Amino acid sequence: MIEVEDLSRTFVVRRRTGRVRRTATEVRAVDHLSFEVERGEMVGYIGPNGAGKSTTVKMLTGILVPTSGRLSVAGVDPSRNRVDLTRRIGVVFGQRTTLWWDLPLRDSFELLRRIYRIDGTRFRQNLAEFCELLDLGDLLDTPVRQLSLGQRMRGDIAAALLHDPEILYLDEPTIGLDVVSKSRLRAFLREVNAARDVTLLLTTHDLQDIEQLCSRVMVIDHGSLVYDGSLAGLHTQGGSTRTLVVDLVDPLPDEGRIRVEGASVHKVEGPRQWLSFPTDASAAPLVAAVAASYDVADLSILEPAIEDVIAELYSRR
Numbered sequence: 001m002i003e004v005e006d007l008s009r010t011f012v013v014r015r016r017t018g019r020v021r022r023t024a025t026e027v028r029a030v031d032h033l034s035f036e037v038e039r040g041e042m043v044g045y046i047g048p049n050g051a052g053k054s055t056t057v058k059m060l061t062g063i064l065v066p067t068s069g070r071l072s073v074a075g076v077d078p079s080r081n082r083v084d085l086t087r088r089i090g091v092v093f094g095q096r097t098t099l100w101w102d103l104p105l106r107d108s109f110e111l112l113r114r115i116y117r118i119d120g121t122r123f124r125q126n127l128a129e130f131c132e133l134l135d136l137g138d139l140l141d142t143p144v145r146q147l148s149l150g151q152r153m154r155g156d157i158a159a160a161l162l163h164d165p166e167i168l169y170l171d172e173p174t175i176g177l178d179v180v181s182k183s184r185l186r187a188f189l190r191e192v193n194a195a196r197d198v199t200l201l202l203t204t205h206d207l208q209d210i211e212q213l214c215s216r217v218m219v220i221d222h223g224s225l226v227y228d229g230s231l232a233g234l235h236t237q238g239g240s241t242r243t244l245v246v247d248l249v250d251p252l253p254d255e256g257r258i259r260v261e262g263a264s265v266h267k268v269e270g271p272r273q274w275l276s277f278p279t280d281a282s283a284a285p286l287v288a289a290v291a292a293s294y295d296v297a298d299l300s301i302l303e304p305a306i307e308d309v310i311a312e313l314y315s316r317r
């Protein structure tokens with residue numbers, strides 16, 4: 001559905017370096033990027049600020065022309081055939097609305113029907129389904145400017161899907177939403193993906209969006225991919241560790257530390273000790289080894305926080 005090959009985009013930025021003098025510097029926003037996304041995939045596209053996410057999405061939607069490389073979205077070259085592509089993609093920006101501010105939601109939808117020339121029956125079916133799934137029924141006659149952020153976001157998502165796009169780009173779709181609205185929106189996106197086989201590319205700083213929606217995550221930094229794979233694989237790649245928390249019956253004398261193969265103690269508080277071990281190692285032999293040599297009252301395992309894993313990945317560059 002999406003093919004990106006050796007894609008780059010540079011910007012020339014002119015900065016004032018004297019009273020009249022200006023120096024031009026080149027910013028390489030996207031740097032020899034290659035990836036493919038299959039139909040129906042839900043892919044998270046993450047990276048620190050300025051990594052090149054928006055620039056990539058702008059090229060995928062045909063807003064920006066690449067400096068070099070090859071790009072194909074639903075079989076179309078976005079910058080050459082932008083109008084064609086527009087009918088096949090949907091875009092949602094968490095920070096901006098694509099709806100008409102002063103019009104009731106219903107009129108915005110009607111305008112979109114005309115712009116995209118959506119078949120009347122199909123339009124009514126889609127509208128009925130989205131109104132039910134997104135609970136929009138009571139809001140259709142409210143002007144967009146009077147909607148709350150969560151209501152507006154639901155309206156924006158319905159608007160982006162009315163013309164049955166094959167791909168949906170979502171840029172920070174849950175930003176600013178409360179916990180309930182976030183989970184409702186994620187449930188809807190899962191439903192749309194499963195029922196309609198819509199391919200989703202999601203840019204977000206909220207890693208829970210990724211954890212709950214995406215089976216694959218691509219991490220971009222300085223314009224190139226630093227990781228492309230499963231969320232679970234990211235833990236291994238990030239070199240993160242799991243933690244075995246051991247509550248001993250009594251503290252070890254002289255603040256002694258548990259000694260076992262394959263793990264090391266990184267914190268001791270009275271009878272409680274924290275042992276780090278690699279994420280790809282099994283905890284079972286470690287637990288057995290600790291239990292065989294020490295009087296253990298309780299044990300638990302802490303998984304690494306995905307935020308820490310990603311922060312570690314960014315900091316390596």
Ligand SMILES: Nc1ncnc2c1ncn2[C@@H]1O[C@H](COP(=O)(O)OP(=O)(O)OP(=O)(O)O)[C@@H](O)[C@H]1O
Nearest residue numbers: 011013027029047048049050051052053054055056
């Ligand atoms: N129109 C432009 N002119 C000059 N430089 C630009 C332009 N657009 C983006 N850049 C630069 O390209 C780099 C990548 O920016 P981009 O907006 O793609 O990052 P991002 O990953 O989307 O960041 P964020 O998470 O902050 O939205 C940055 O250094 C940015 O300053």
